[in-house]
Amino acid sequence: MSDHLKRLAAPRSWPLKRKTNVWTTKQCPGAHPIEESVPATVMLRDIIKICDTAREVKKVIANRNCFVDGKPIKDVKTPIGLMDTLSIPVMDLYYRVVLTDKGKIAVKTISKEEATWKLAMIKGKTVITGDKIQLNLHDGRNIVLDKNQYKTGDVLRITIPDQKIEDVYELKAGATVLIFKGRHAGKTAVVSEYVVTNEPSDNIVKFTDGSETIKSNIFVIGHDESLIKLPEA
Numbered sequence: 682m683s684d685h686l687k688r689l690a691a692p693r694s695w696p697l698k699r700k701t702n703v704w705t706t707k708q709c710p711g712a713h714p715i716e717e718s719v720p721a722t723v724m725l726r727d728i729i730k731i732c733d734t735a736r737e738v739k740k741v742i743a744n745r746n747c748f749v750d751g752k753p754i755k756d757v758k759t760p761i762g763l764m765d766t767l768s769i770p771v772m773d774l775y776y777r778v779v780l781t782d783k784g785k786i787a788v789k790t791i792s793k794e795e796a797t798w799k800l801a802m803i804k805g806k807t808v809i810t811g812d813k814i815q816l817n818l819h820d821g822r823n824i825v826l827d828k829n830q831y832k833t834g835d836v837l838r839i840t841i842p843d844q845k846i847e848d849v850y851e852l853k854a855g856a857t858v859l860i861f862k863g864r865h866a867g868k869t870a871v872v873s874e875y876v877v878t879n880e881p882s883d884n885i886v887k888f889t890d891g892s893e894t895i896k897s898n899i900f901v902i903g904h905d906e907s908l909i910k911l912p913e914a
Contacts (some may be wrong), residue, residue, distance in 0.1 A: 694866070696728060696785040712821025713762030717861065718778075719786055721747065722757045724767065727786060729776065731769065746771050750799060750820075751842035762820065763861060763900070764784075764909075766796045766841060780859065781912050784866030789910045798847065800909065802836045802900055819900075837900040837910070850901045850908075857907050858886070858899040865894065869907065 686707035694716050705727075708720035721742060732738045738757050745753040748768040760805055761767060767776040769786065775796040776788035785829045801818040809815050809825065816824045816831065824837075824844055831837070834852040839845060850856065856872045870892065876885040884896040902909050 694780075694784060694786050696781075696787065704860060707758065708760045709756060709758040711760035713760045713765075715760070715818075717767075717786075718760035718762030720757065721754055721761055723758045724761045724778075724788075728786070729767075729774075731772065731774070741769070741844075751797070764800050765820065766791070766799050768796050769794075777909060779909065779911050780861060780867040782867045784861075787912050789912060791910065798838055798840050800836050800850075800900075800902065801839055803831055803833050805833060806831075834896055834901075850904060852886070852896070852899075852901050855904055856901045857903045857904050857905070859911070860898055861900050861908075862898040863894055865892070866898075869902070869911065 686705055702786060705723060708715060708718065713884050719728065722738045725738045725741060725747065726735065727896065732741060735757065741747050742754060742757055746769055747754055748770070749759065749765050751766070761778060763778055763780070765778045767778065768774070775791050775793055777791050777795070779787055779789050781787045789890055801820055803816050804819050806829070807815040807816040807817060814826045814829045816826065818824065822844065824846070832851070835844050836850045838850070840847060840850040852872070853875055854872055858870055858872060860866055860868045860870065870888040870890060873889045874887040876887065878884050885893055886896055886899055889892040
């Protein structure tokens with residue numbers, strides 16, 4: 682697999698200048714889809730801008746100074762995606778990966794304490810040995826529970842890296858959501874009604890402003906107000 686990707690072919694969610702260079706780094710397969718994440722090189726050089734070159738990014742990562750969700754990353758092509766926490770303790774820098782109101786991948790500066798937890802959406806559930814329930818989360822991680830107490834589409838607040846569940850935010854009326862796919866990606870809205878259809882992934886989510894979208898386009902970020910900081914419009 683090539684290590685590079687033409688900038689013109691990069692996902693529209695990547696906040697890159699398309700015509701300054703021909704190539705950019707191509708991320709390796711990982712927990713996040715390519716449209717919802719960027720490789721570590723792009724994150725450190727082009728978004729956070731703590732490095733000027735790919736060579737500098739390699740040094741930061743080789744020295745184990747870059748942590749994603751509380752664990753040091755080892756590859757400059759590691760995908761860093763939506764809701765991940767990015768920490769560079771030696772520089773006292775802490776970020777959460779979010780979207781701008783234009784649907785571009787961005788980071789929001791957070792405190793060291795905020796970097797100890799993240800939001801993770803339940804994408805699916807699996808029954809495993811011993812009748813335990815395995816929750817399959819949007820960032821590729823799995824959590825095994827003794828009983829089935831959460832629904833697909835619910836969002837968990839978990840500690841990182843130990844994955845302790847602290848709270849749950851359900852997809853229901855009154856929920857604040859981030860639209861992360863579709864033409865309204867990057868917008869936030871408040872749910873007025875959740876309509877179940879024959880196809881679960883196409884369940885309709887209606888908002889208080891009169892608009893609507895499908896379930897697979899939204900991510901619950903709190904009730905009454907957002908739990909996370911988003912970039913100013």
